[in-house]
Amino acid sequence: EVYEVIESIDERNWESLEEELGDVLLHIAIQARIAEEASKFSLISIIRKLNQKIISRHPNVFNKKKKIDFNWEEQKHAKGERESRLDGVPKKLSALIRAHRLQQKASDAGFDWTNVEPVINKVYEEIKELEAAIKSGSQKNIEEEFGDILFSMVNLSRHLELSSENALRKSNNKFTLRFKKLESETIKKGKKLEDLTLQEMDNIWNKLKA
Structure with missing residues (x-):
């Protein structure tokens, strides 16, 4: 359902987005109801905890009395709530998004290149290692x-301020x-794709790209 929400956003389809957000809310409501019946938590407690989390993580936004230099990751690590700077990145994320999040956390700790050139060089280095692996047959x-x-390409996208996903x-x-x-x-030519050679398909493809 979440991916369908993303698709609706990409297509700027407001009618579809409204429907897909409703589907997501339905899942949240169902899970909250199941938990409430099991005396675990409720939809109200979910919202309450969310409010508390947002306020605690962004004192620079919600504390108007003084300017605060605040880094949430540093605070959680300093309090011992996380053993590693990489903790807190869900393993269930798509591999591309998880790689981006892991790299960003490492970067926040200072483990990162300061410009894009060595990142590009790393990509070429990994390609050469793949070529060697292919020759090995393993x-x-x-x-x-x-x-x-x-992983290196995700890092490159991050340095280019892009989302690889x-x-x-x-x-x-x-x-x-x-x-x-x-x-x-192909249909206009009265044929099926299977009737064409790869070269014929490639010629049509290149015309479509032009």
Whole structure:
């Protein structure tokens, strides 16, 4: 449901967004009701804790009496609430988003490059390591090095102030649109994709990109 909300936002479809937000709220209400019947918590307690969290994490916003230099991650680490600076990043996040969050937390602790050039060099370094792994024929090493490339690309997107998740989603949408046009052009010729050679499909694809 959350991904459908994101899709509606990307498409600026307000009618769909209203519906999808309702679906998300339904899930929240159901889970809250189940918890309330089990005497665990309620929808009201969820909202109350959320309010408390927002206020405590942003004293620079809610405390108007004085200017506060506040870093929430440093505070939680200093209080011993988290053993590692990387704690608090859910393992259930999509891999791209989780990589971004992990890298940002490491960066907040000072573990980061100060400019984009070494980040790009790291991407090239990982590609060479993947090429070596492919030559070795070890599927385990290939997977590991491929993962390192993805991780490095996420780091590059972060340094470019981009969201790798958003960038990939837009590329997915672009590919989907062009592929459907490829199918449409093929039908106009009275053929199916399976009737075309790869070169013929590639020629149509390049025309669509122009």
